[in-house]
Amino acid sequence: MVSGPSRVTAVIVAYNRRDLLTEVLDALAHQTRAVDAIVVVNNASTDDTSQVVRESGLDITLIELTSNTGGAGGFAVGMAAAMVRDNPDWIWVMDDDTVPDKHALLGLMNTVTAYPGSSLAAVGSRVVWTDGDEHPMNTPRENPFASSQEKSDADAVGAMPVRSLSFVSSMYRAERVRAVGYPLVDYFLWNDDFEFSTRVLRGHRGLSTPASIVVHKTARRGSTDDDPGERFRFEVRNKIWLFRHSRGLRPAEKLVYGASSLLRWGRTALKSTDRRVLREGFTRGKREAGERPPRPNTEVLRDVGVPRDVLAELGRAE
Template identity: 45%
Template sequence: MTSKAVVVAVVVTYNRRELLQTTLAGVVSGTLVPDAVVVVDNASTDGTADYLRSYEGPVPTDVVTLNTNVGGAGGFVVGMERALLDHGADYVWIMDDDTEPQPGALREVLDVSEAYEQETGDAPAFTASRVVWTDGRDHPMNRMRPRIGASEAERSVASRVGAFQIRSASFVSVLIRAAEIRRHGLPIADYFIWNDDLEFTARVSRRGVALATNASVAKHHTKVFGDAGADPGPRFYYEVRNKLWVYTRSNALAPWEKVLFTGASLRNWTRTIASSTNRKVLLAGFWKGLRHGLKAPRSNAAVLEGIYALRNVQDPAK
């Protein structure tokens, strides 16, 4: 399939210069390359800024250097807005700096998205790649949530275009329609790390279609093979606080989904704490996350004040 759509890749990076090089190499060497790449540097201190100043790739690259680390969530807010307003994106292809898209990653998600639209007249909100670890195993951190209640007809049409229906995805090689970002707003910057992708992708797909395809593959270069409960340490705070925000402050999930997912989270948190060798740290993060989760996240403008001035894409945290 030949597409005339404008695709802009967005990569958020922080102190992982070598991994970023692998990410950019994968982005620009695929069988289909984006029209532009936006790289958001979250105030790295490891030489990333110097590398990006001298970087000359075959695809136009727009580097946004922030003076404060606002996490992956804040970085994606900045990068996605830049892709829409400065580069006229029809699709935004997003990923972290530990993602290595394989050669056919972009072509396959775009082909699936356009084939589904041609088949049904209704474009999917986003299409996600299969995410594997460095050894090729499916990465448990990036499990796709299947769409519960999808009809046989809906599953069938997805299958015909080489995909399956999902409810949410991680920000590791996911192709999002720009129109959906404009309709539903940007991610919420105050999440900082973790679950910003769950909240955003569930929000845009709640009343729309979201797909994943195994034909598109991206490697996720995490240090360990496991999900967020494998070794969370102090970051467990963000897992707890942000999940509470998803369940109590966001319209991303239907009421019945909130009940179902809350139960699953409570089970997972219990197992994570019980199996930890440093329960004191996790318990401290758990109670702090509970306290802070009672207060709504700040607006994107408040989080990014003095760092980056947002313009015309709606802010869901207001």
């Protein structure tokens, strides 16, 4: 029997993947531990995403934005909407190409309930690709700063202590979200989940558990050091923003993760078939990061169709 927090709200950010969104919603409808509420943020899709949501037969809070705010904006809006509309204990986030196994939420909640240490702030799922193998893009890394007690407590529930989590499928304690705020919308995409989850987990514990499985239905089984082309701009800009401005990492952690980023950028360059594009992305990202820090969420989201109560919650958290 599973006890613990009584309300879990699932938040999905959707953009022009109506068929995959249909799968995600169907999977949420058939969880063995039911979700208590669902929020879908339509990030200005040009397909019939909103119609799919309305015809799903599920009780869903649908928020339709008038501009694409990226994953960062979608999750910030969706999590704030969950907070003001549903008053959850936990917020479970996922992309619209992330299909949870029917026991995914049960696995997350069992891990929360069984964990022997102090209360968890966040817990993430095991992410596989369509072939059932680990998805290298979302493979979690053990927290290099975890104490022996943290490791022992994680081992007791068959999980791994982590310092960050992916938005592909992770669940956050609502009281921690209230304390630290929401994802930074100006990140648009890349590293928004890293920045947010490190903020949530600073001074608190997080786990990745194989008891919860989701399928990340990307077009191919890519990894974090694959050549992203022009999107490398976001990787560079957002990492610089993170190391300069985020409260998520301590100074020593910034050194460790900064060195790791440089090594990964090097691997990306070695694998690239067009290094000119990477150089241009690096130059642009570095320039943009130096021009200003990320803007307040309410400034970025003021005119994109965010409901008034949700915008007020985002403002409260700034």
